Amino acid sequence: MSQSASNQSLHSQSNLSDAIGTGLPPSSLMQSQISNGPNHVSMQQSGQNTMPTTSLSMTVSSHGTGPGYSHTVPASQNVPMQGQGSIGNYQAATSHYNSAQGGSQHYQGQSSIAMMSQSNQGNSMMGQRPMGPYRASQQGSSQQYMGQEEYYSEQYSHGQGSSEPMNQQYYPDGHGDYAYQQSSYTEQSYDRSFDDSTQHYYEGGNSQYSQQQAGYQQGAAQQQTYSQQQYPNQQSYPGQQQGYGPAQGASSQYSSYQQGQGQQYGSYRASQTGPSAQQQRPYGYEQTRYFVDQRKVRVVGGQGGGGGHSFYSEPRKVFGGPDGGNGGDGGHVIFKADQQMKSLSSVFPFYQGFHGERGGSKNCYGANGAHVYVKVPVGTLVKEDGRVVADLTQHGEEYVAAYGGAGGKGNRFFLSNENRAPTFFTPGEPGQERVLHLELKTTAHAGLVGFPNAGKSSLLRAISRAKPAVAAYPFTTLNPHVGIVHYQDYEQVAVADIPGLIKGAHQNRGLGMAFLKHIERCRFLLYVVDLSVPQPWIQLQDLKHELEAYEKGLSERPRVVIGNKFDLAQSRINLPLLRERVAERVIALSALTGDNLEELLWHLRELYDTYVKTEQSRGQSPVKW
Numbered sequence: 001m002s003q004s005a006s007n008q009s010l011h012s013q014s015n016l017s018d019a020i021g022t023g024l025p026p027s028s029l030m031q032s033q034i035s036n037g038p039n040h041v042s043m044q045q046s047g048q049n050t051m052p053t054t055s056l057s058m059t060v061s062s063h064g065t066g067p068g069y070s071h072t073v074p075a076s077q078n079v080p081m082q083g084q085g086s087i088g089n090y091q092a093a094t095s096h097y098n099s100a101q102g103g104s105q106h107y108q109g110q111s112s113i114a115m116m117s118q119s120n121q122g123n124s125m126m127g128q129r130p131m132g133p134y135r136a137s138q139q140g141s142s143q144q145y146m147g148q149e150e151y152y153s154e155q156y157s158h159g160q161g162s163s164e165p166m167n168q169q170y171y172p173d174g175h176g177d178y179a180y181q182q183s184s185y186t187e188q189s190y191d192r193s194f195d196d197s198t199q200h201y202y203e204g205g206n207s208q209y210s211q212q213q214a215g216y217q218q219g220a221a222q223q224q225t226y227s228q229q230q231y232p233n234q235q236s237y238p239g240q241q242q243g244y245g246p247a248q249g250a251s252s253q254y255s256s257y258q259q260g261q262g263q264q265y266g267s268y269r270a271s272q273t274g275p276s277a278q279q280q281r282p283y284g285y286e287q288t289r290y291f292v293d294q295r296k297v298r299v300v301g302g303q304g305g306g307g308g309h310s311f312y313s314e315p316r317k318v319f320g321g322p323d324g325g326n327g328g329d330g331g332h333v334i335f336k337a338d339q340q341m342k343s344l345s346s347v348f349p350f351y352q353g354f355h356g357e358r359g360g361s362k363n364c365y366g367a368n369g370a371h372v373y374v375k376v377p378v379g380t381l382v383k384e385d386g387r388v389v390a391d392l393t394q395h396g397e398e399y400v401a402a403y404g405g406a407g408g409k410g411n412r413f414f415l416s417n418e419n420r421a422p423t424f425f426t427p428g429e430p431g432q433e434r435v436l437h438l439e440l441k442t443t444a445h446a447g448l449v450g451f452p453n454a455g456k457s458s459l460l461r462a463i464s465r466a467k468p469a470v471a472a473y474p475f476t477t478l479n480p481h482v483g484i485v486h487y488q489d490y491e492q493v494a495v496a497d498i499p500g501l502i503k504g505a506h507q508n509r510g511l512g513m514a515f516l517k518h519i520e521r522c523r524f525l526l527y528v529v530d531l532s533v534p535q536p537w538i539q540l541q542d543l544k545h546e547l548e549a550y551e552k553g554l555s556e557r558p559r560v561v562i563g564n565k566f567d568l569a570q571s572r573i574n575l576p577l578l579r580e581r582v583a584e585r586v587i588a589l590s591a592l593t594g595d596n597l598e599e600l601l602w603h604l605r606e607l608y609d610t611y612v613k614t615e616q617s618r619g620q621s622p623v624k625w
C-alpha cells in the first residue's frame with residue numbers, strides 16, 4: 001500500500017500541478033482583468049470558471065482591507081461558507097460590504113467567513129480608518145494592479161511551490177483560490193520545508209494583508225515594490241503596527257483583525273478533522289491522497305426509457321399500424337475490483353446509472369443506458385444493512401450494485417388480433433436504489449503486527465520500497481501500508497504495515513482495533529517486538545490476546561516473531577530470554593542498521609511458498625501481487 005501511496009503521492013502532485021496549470025487563472029488573464037481596474041464581473045467570472053468554489057481567500061481580503069482590495073480576489077457567490085464559519089457573521093459581513101460597496105453582489109461571496117466574529121470590529125474600523133488614500137489606491141488602480149500583475153506573473157513563473165499543492169490538499173472541496181492567494185503573496189514560502197508550509201497557511205493571509213496595508217499607507221505606486229523586505233515583518237503584527245506608526249485607527253484595527261483571524265481559522269480547522277492533525281506529520285503526508293477504508297455509497301440504477309407511442313402513416317398507407325418502439329433499459333451501477341486502486345478515497349457518495357432512451361416511432365427501440373463502473377480496490381467488501389452482499393477479492397471481479405430499470409414497451413408491443421391499433425404503452429421502470437457500505441480489507445500476504453514504536457514501518461522500509469513514515473513517537477502510522485518484497489525469481493510478497501496495537505485495543509484503546517480488519521486477510525503474521533524494552537514477551541502475549549479478541553484463531557496463523565532493535569545493548573540481554581519464553585521462531589534483526597534482514601527475507605519466502613502450495617493443493621489460486 002505504501003508503495004502505491006508513494007505513487008499516489010506522485011499522482012496527486014502531478015494532478016495538483018495540473019490543477020495549478022489549468023485551474024488557476026493564467027497571469028495574462030489576471031493582467032487583463034486586473035488592469036481593467038475594478039471590473040467586478042470579469043474577475044468574478046474568472047473566479048467561477050477557473051476556481052469553482054469560494055474560499056478562505058476572501059477571508060483575508062475582504063476583511064482586511066475592505067472593498068478595493070477585494071478586487072484582486074477571484075471569488076464566486078455560489079458556495080457559501082456556512083459549513084466552515086458562522087452564518088450569522090457571514091451575513092453581517094455581507095451587509096457591511098454591501099453598504100460600503102453599493103451592493104456589488106460578489107462581495108457577498110467574498111466577505112464570506114472573513115468577518116466571523118468581526119463584523120462589529122469591522123464596522124468600527126471603517127469609521128476610524130482614513131478612507132481617502134484607501135479609496136484612491138482602489139480607484140487609481142491600473143498602475144497598482146499592474147504592479148500586482150507583475151507580482152502574480154512572477155509568482156506563477158515560480159509555479160510549483162510546495163505550498164500550492166499542499167493547500168489544495170487542505171481544501172479538497174476546491175479552495176484552490178486560497179492556495180493561489182497565498183502563493184501569490186508569499187514568495188518566502190517556496191523555500192520552506194513542509195512543516196513551515198503548513199504554518200504558512202495562516203501566515204499567508206497575514207502577509208497578504210500586510211502588503212495591502214503597506215500599499216494603502218504608502219500609496220499606489222509603492223505597491224510595485226512588494227519585496228522581501230516586507231516579509232520579515234509579515235508574520236508578526238506588532239512589528240507591522242510599529243511600521244504603521246501614527247495610524248492609530250489602523251493599529252487597533254489590525255490587532256482586532258489578528259485576533260479575529262485566529263478565531264476564524266481555529267474554527268475552520270476544527271471542522272477539518274483530517275488535515276488538522278497534519279501539523280505534526282513529519283513529512284510527505286500532505287501530498288498523499290487520504291487512505292479511506294470505508295465508504296457509504298448510494299447507488300441508483302438508470303431509469304428505463306419509456307415506450308414509444310406512434311402510428312405509421314404514409315400516402316396510400318394511412319393506417320399503417322402502431323409502430324412505437326420499446327424504451328431502452330437503464331444502465332446498472334457496477335463495482336469493479338481493480339488492482340490499481342489502493343483505497344476507497346476516490347469512490348463518491350452517490351452514483352447514478354445512465355437512463356435508457358425512449359422508444360421512437362418506426363419501431364425504433366431506445367438505446368440502453370450505459371453502465372456506470374465504479375473502480376474499487378481488490379479486497380472490498382460490500383455490505384447492505386450490515387450484511388455482506390459481495391466480496392471483491394479478485395482483480396476484475398464485478399458486482400452489480402444497482403440494476404437499471406427495464407425500458408417500457410411501445411404501443412407496437414401491444415398489437416394483437418384483438419386490438420389492431422393499441423394506443424397504450426408503458427413507461428420505463430425506475431432503477432434500483434440502494435445504500436451500500438463499502439469496506440476495504442487490505443489483502444497482503446504478510447502482516448506486521450506490533451506495538452507502537454516497535455519498528456514495523458522501519459522494517460517495511462528496510463525490506464521493500466514502501467516508504468511509510470517513521471518517527472520516534474507512537475502511532476506514527478495511521479493507515480495501513482503495503483510494501484512488496486521482490487525476490488530474484490520475480491516472486492513478490494506483499495507485506496502490510498498496520499498501525500500499532502496496544503493492550504486493550506479491542507476496547508478501543510489507542511487507535512482501537514478498526515485496523516485489525518486489514519490483518520484479517522493476511523496469510524501469515526510477522527509479530528514485531530521491540531527487543532530493547534524490558535520483558536518483550538509480554539508485548540507478544542498482549543498482541544496475541546488482541547488478535548484473538550478480534551477474531552478467534554487469528555493469532556495462530558503461520559507466524560514468526562521478529563525481535564527488532566537488535567543493535568541496542570539491552571536487546572542482546574533480552575533476546576535469549578525471549579527465545580526461552582516463546583514457542584515461535586524468533587528472528588533478531590535491526591531494521592535501522594539492516595542487520596540480519598536476510599534471515600527474515602528467507603523465512604518470509606518460506607512462508608510464502610508454503611502458502612502457495614497449500615492454496616494450489618486446495619485447487620485455489622494464491623493471491624499474487
Ligand SMILES: Nc1nc2c(ncn2[C@@H]2O[C@H](COP(=O)(O)OP(=O)(O)OP(=O)(O)O)[C@@H](O)[C@H]2O)c(=O)[nH]1
Binds near residue numbers: 471565589
Ligand atoms: N535503534 C533502533 N531503532 C529503531 C529500529 N527500528 C526502528 N527504530 C526506531 O524506532 C522508532 C519507531 O519506529 P517506527 O518504524 O516508526 O515504529 P512503528 O512500529 O512503525 O510505530 P507506529 O507506526 O507508531 O506503530 C523510530 O525512531 C525508529 O528510528 C532499530 O532496529 N534500531
Ligand SMILES: [Mg+2]
Binds near residue numbers: 468469497
Ligand atoms: Mg509505523
